[in-house]
Amino acid sequence: MLHKNFKYLIAILLIAFVSTATFAEEKSPALEKQVQNLKKEVLELNKELFILEEDLLFPANTQFSIFLSMDIGNLFDLDSVQINIDGDNVSNHLYTQREINALKRGGVQKIYLGNIASGEHELVAFFTGKGPSKRHYKRGTTIKIEKTSAPLFVELKIIDNLTKQQPEFKTKVWE
Amino acid sequence: MILLFKQSITAVLIASIAISSFAEERDPHEVKDLRYGEALYHFYQEQYFTSITNLMVAKERDPITAQEIDPELLLGGLYLYYGLHQDASNLFTDLIEQNTSEEIQDRAWFNIGKMRYQGHLFNEAKQSLIKVKDTLSPEREAERQNMLANTYLKQKDFSAAYKAIKKLDAHQDWLTYARYNMGVSLIKSGKNREGTDLLNTISHLKTDNNELKALRDKTNIALGYAYIRQNQPNASIHFLNKVRLKGPLSAKALLGIGWAYQQQNNLKQALVSWMELRDWPVIDTAVQESLLAIPYTLEKMEKNQLALQNYRYAIDNYKKELTSLKHSLQAVKKGELLSALRPAIVTENILATEYKKELPESISAPYIRYLLNSVDFQTIHKNYLDLIYLKKNLSKWKQQFSAYYLMLKERATYYKKQQHSTKNDSRLQLVTRLKSRRDKLAAKILKIEHQQDVYALASEDEKDILSSLNKIKKSLNRLHSKDEYAEENEKYNLFRGLLLWDISTDYTPRYWKVKNELNQLDKSLSLTTKRISSLRQSTINAPLSFSGYYKRIKNKEKKLNRLLKKITYIIRSQEKLIEKQALISLQQRYHQIENYHTRASYSLARLYDRLTLPENSNKNIENQPPVDMGEKK
Numbered sequence: 116m117l118h119k120n121f122k123y124l125i126a127i128l129l130i131a132f133v134s135t136a137t138f139a140e141e142k143s144p145a146l147e148k149q150v151q152n153l154k155k156e157v158l159e160l161n162k163e164l165f166i167l168e169e170d171l172l173f174p175a176n177t178q179f180s181i182f183l184s185m186d187i188g189n190l191f192d193l194d195s196v197q198i199n200i201d202g203d204n205v206s207n208h209l210y211t212q213r214e215i216n217a218l219k220r221g222g223v224q225k226i227y228l229g230n231i232a233s234g235e236h237e238l239v240a241f242f243t244g245k246g247p248s249k250r251h252y253k254r255g256t257t258i259k260i261e262k263t264s265a266p267l268f269v270e271l272k273i274i275d276n277l278t279k280q281q282p283e284f285k286t287k288v289w290e
Numbered sequence: 291m292i293l294l295f296k297q298s299i300t301a302v303l304i305a306s307i308a309i310s311s312f313a314e315e316r317d318p319h320e321v322k323d324l325r326y327g328e329a330l331y332h333f334y335q336e337q338y339f340t341s342i343t344n345l346m347v348a349k350e351r352d353p354i355t356a357q358e359i360d361p362e363l364l365l366g367g368l369y370l371y372y373g374l375h376q377d378a379s380n381l382f383t384d385l386i387e388q389n390t391s392e393e394i395q396d397r398a399w400f401n402i403g404k405m406r407y408q409g410h411l412f413n414e415a416k417q418s419l420i421k422v423k424d425t426l427s428p429e430r431e432a433e434r435q436n437m438l439a440n441t442y443l444k445q446k447d448f449s450a451a452y453k454a455i456k457k458l459d460a461h462q463d464w465l466t467y468a469r470y471n472m473g474v475s476l477i478k479s480g481k482n483r484e485g486t487d488l489l490n491t492i493s494h495l496k497t498d499n500n501e502l503k504a505l506r507d508k509t510n511i512a513l514g515y516a517y518i519r520q521n522q523p524n525a526s527i528h529f530l531n532k533v534r535l536k537g538p539l540s541a542k543a544l545l546g547i548g549w550a551y552q553q554q555n556n557l558k559q560a561l562v563s564w565m566e567l568r569d570w571p572v573i574d575t576a577v578q579e580s581l582l583a584i585p586y587t588l589e590k591m592e593k594n595q596l597a598l599q600n601y602r603y604a605i606d607n608y609k610k611e612l613t614s615l616k617h618s619l620q621a622v623k624k625g626e627l628l629s630a631l632r633p634a635i636v637t638e639n640i641l642a643t644e645y646k647k648e649l650p651e652s653i654s655a656p657y658i659r660y661l662l663n664s665v666d667f668q669t670i671h672k673n674y675l676d677l678i679y680l681k682k683n684l685s686k687w688k689q690q691f692s693a694y695y696l697m698l699k700e701r702a703t704y705y706k707k708q709q710h711s712t713k714n715d716s717r718l719q720l721v722t723r724l725k726s727r728r729d730k731l732a733a734k735i736l737k738i739e740h741q742q743d744v745y746a747l748a749s750e751d752e753k754d755i756l757s758s759l760n761k762i763k764k765s766l767n768r769l770h771s772k773d774e775y776a777e778e779n780e781k782y783n784l785f786r787g788l789l790l791w792d793i794s795t796d797y798t799p800r801y802w803k804v805k806n807e808l809n810q811l812d813k814s815l816s817l818t819t820k821r822i823s824s825l826r827q828s829t830i831n832a833p834l835s836f837s838g839y840y841k842r843i844k845n846k847e848k849k850l851n852r853l854l855k856k857i858t859y860i861i862r863s864q865e866k867l868i869e870k871q872a873l874i875s876l877q878q879r880y881h882q883i884e885n886y887h888t889r890a891s892y893s894l895a896r897l898y899d900r901l902t903l904p905e906n907s908n909k910n911i912e913n914q915p916p917v918d919m920g921e922k923k
Contacts, residue, residue, distance in 0.1 A: 146863055150673050153853070153860055154372050157680045160849055161339075162346040164687050167842055171694060182324050217334035223327025268324060289324060 177230035178266040181206070181238070185218040187275040191252065191282035192245040193218075196271070198227055199239045205229060223270070233262050240271050240284070247280055256284040322356035323348075329364065336639040339679065342368040359385060359394050366401060372676065375405055393425040400426060400434055407437050416441040432461035439468045443475040448484075451475075466492055466502055470509055477516050489513050493529060506532075507539045514546045523550035541567055541576035548583060557587050568603075572611045573656055575882070581607055582886055586893065594901055601894040608887035615880045618654040622872045626652050628865050633675065636682045640675050654872070661875045670871065674864045681857045684850055691850075694843050702836050709829055718825075721818055728811055735804055744793045747800040752793060759786050 169178075181198060193215060198206040206227040210218075218224060239257045246252035260269060268289040276283045321327035329344035345365045348354050354361045362381060369378035382398040382405075390398075403418035419438050426434060435454045442451035451472055458465040469488050476485030492509040495502060514530035517523070527550045533543035544563045551560035564587070567580040585600035621627070630652060633644055661667055712718070738746045748756060762782055769775055 146860070146867060147673075149860055150677065150864065151373050151375070153856060154676060154680065155374055155377065156853055157684060157857065158342060158346065158372065158374075160846065160853060161343055161683060161687070162350060164690075164846055164850075165343055165347050166350065167846060168690070168694075171697065171839065180324075182327070184321065184327060213335050214331075217331050220330070220334050221321055221327065222331025222334050223321055223324055224331050225324075225328050270324060 173228060173230055173266075175266045176264040177232065177262075179227075179229055179231045179262065180225060180266070180268050181227040181240075182223050182268065182270045183218070183226045183273070184223045184270060185215075185273045188215070188219045188273060190247045190275040190280065191242070191273055192249075193242065193273065194244040196226060196243075197241040199241075200229075200231065201236050226271070231262050231267075233264065236260050236262060238269060238286075240286075242273065242284055246282065252282075254282075254284050256286055258286040258288075260288060323354045323361075326354050326357045326361050329361070333364065333368075336642055338368055338371055339638050339683070342372070359390065363397060363401070370401075370405060373673065375409065378405060392423055396422045396425045400430060403434070403437065407441065412441040412444040428460070432458055432464040436464045436468050440471055443472060446475075446479060448472070448476065448479075448481070463499070463502065466495065466505060470505055470512075473509070474512055477512070482516060482520055486513055486516055489516075493532060503534065504537070507534055507537050507543075511539050511542055511546065514543065514550070518546065518549055518553060521553065523553040526550040526553075541570055541574045541580075545576040545580050545583075548580065552583075552587065557591050561587055561591075571656075572607050578608070578611070578883060578886055582890055582893075585890070589893075589897060594897060598894065598897060598901075601890050601897065604890045605887060605894065608883050608890060611883050612880065612887065614653075615657070615876055615883065618657050619873060619876050619880070621653040622869060622876065625869075626654055627658060627869060627872050630655070630658070631671065631674070631868065633678060636679055638679065640679045641672060644675055654876075657876055657879065658872065661872055667868075667871055670864065670867055674861070674868060677857060677861050677864060681854070681861060684854050684857065687850055688847075688854065691843065691847050695840075698836060698839055698843070702833075705832050705836070709832075712825065712829070718822060721815070721822060724818075725815060728808075728815060731811075732808060735801075735808060738804075739801065742797075744790070744797045747797060747804065748793050752789060755785075755789055759789065 179200075183196060185193070193210050195207065195209045197204065208224075208226055214224070236259070237257065238260055239255055241253060241255045243251075243253045256271070258269065260267065270287045270289060272285045272287060274283045274285060321330070325344060325348040329341045329348070332338075332344065333341040342365065345354075345361055345368070348361070349365070362385060366378045366381045369375075369381065379402060382402045385398040386395055386402075399418050399421045403415045403422070406412075406418060407415035416438065419434055419441070422434055424431075435457045439451045439454035439458075442448070442454060455465065455468045455472060458468055470492055473485045473487075473489035473492070476482075476488065478485075489509050489512060492506055493513060495506050497503060497506070510529045510532045514526045514533075517526035517529065527547055530543045530546045530550065533539050544567050548560040548563035551557070551563065561584060564580040564584045567577050568584065570577045572578060572581070581600075581604035585597040585604060588594075588597035588600055631644075633640055633647075635643070637643055662671070734746075737743070745756065759782065762778075763786075766775060766779055766782060
């Protein structure tokens, strides 16, 4: 008889564990579907608004974007970047570790988006951080750019020169 | 304080999204398109909303072609992250149908398979996963084999599952999980020997990985209870003793050890294990069970007074727990849970922030922890957080509209002003006069060319000299005695000849110089004409552009207002669902403890009867089971 009761208890025990593990299956497929459709609609509208705003605020004939990328980035611990266009300071960015990691993994940051008139301009970028010997390091790079009626994209690149064991700061104008 | 989600469970949810596999496989990236690089920059910072926006905008404006299919794979992964399974599926299917390379096809099939697997469509998942050939990275291939093994297990095809698991030898994590799943599945199918043999390999696992330590505990629990069911208490105790003392499964292990001793009829040792649990928090189901097992066993040992005391102790604790659950139910109904779950700060990586936050001290918090650790609930909660962020994003756009209208109005005003001043600008009429002068000049040059009129191209100095020579010639012609002036005549002829020589020999370069200048003039005039034409065109187009923008803005504003209303409504529905799930979960617990309470009360009454009524004193527990165990459930 003890054995019989024991069996009862084991049964209860197992059922109890199963019942605590199971989550109330009160799902709502209709709501789930509504949520997914809504998310899709919001993402679409967000895209449309993004395009509208860009068309309004940064028309192609004056649009000017500056990007920053890092190749390897072991020889330079970037702290901040300052950007001047024709002598005017237009952007200052102080980097978080999260942003540095994203750059090192191949991400490209759009550091500036603005408008400039057609013609020749001077872009100066200052990079501040720590160099190969962990010493304070500040470098600048200058580029003359020609703005036409098409949008202009400039990439600032921080590259490790492994031969010289020094960081290099280059610029590239994208077509 | 309780973390909102246990790390392990969160890891399961987060790891399940396809984008994590994307990041592992494609890191580091060579960026050939700045827009893709920008999407990656946000993706790596878990700013998935910005990342998906970047990719969608690029796709709309001018699709990224320089990065092969990486942007598409990333977009597909992000669709999955937002639960847009249909869009993700369409995208991956497109990649397959585009006659792409084997590598791309493999990755697309892998993602489709994983998506179907996560949607519990195991047969469909299997059909997709078996289409993958051999181009996946070793880590993804291991994941594929693990998923395949699980789909075979769902169909009880153990030999196919075993073959898939055999391919995981080089990946200890996947191998351990796969063995666990197969072991449990075999036991559930009655293949105890094969199942326990497989689980045995995990039971001894030496590892520093916390996830694997937790899996090892789970394995030992599964083995322990499997041996109890097979009536092998020694083996059961052996495995249950391996469960870590300080872990989420320690109470379950102690309870099982008690049952195993009970099975051996070693009631004293059974009590030792259960008494260990006596003062543990009653919220744990293993503790609830042990509270009833203790007096029951004491009663069997004829320690009736102690049994009475422990029945009473159990009843008191069940009562307290029931009261506590009642309060929790009320608190949830009053919105306490939603207050705890509602994010204080809504940021783009709201999911990561919220999963790390701690639940505030509250009545329902201890119970909610159990609810929050369920994957189903996490899905509902993730949707809820996604919607809250999306609503914030919509609200942010809404605030922009007044600025857009103002900007448009300012531009239109400025344009009107400019248009007025341009209309009256006399310089616009100048070009017609210039054109007429140019035509006269061109005709003159043509005449020079036809007549080979070298003098027409003489310089001002040369013209002066020529004029002087002409005067001299006239004077010479007026003189009567020409012979006396023969020398002067000769000089005149010489000078004129020299001048003609100079002009004639220089005619061709002079002519081309003039022709070239005419071409330059034509170009300048053409540019000026174009600019004037463009100015006239913009005079016509600008009002259309303003009205076009106005219509676009108005249209988006209308759409946004509609979506804002909808999202507010659906967030409320999602909140109701969260509350409903919490209430159902709490009610289930309530009924379970109520059941224990009833059984304890019944056993107490029965024991009193047996002790107080002489005719019942010889009836022991074996003849009359103390509780209606098993019947109620």
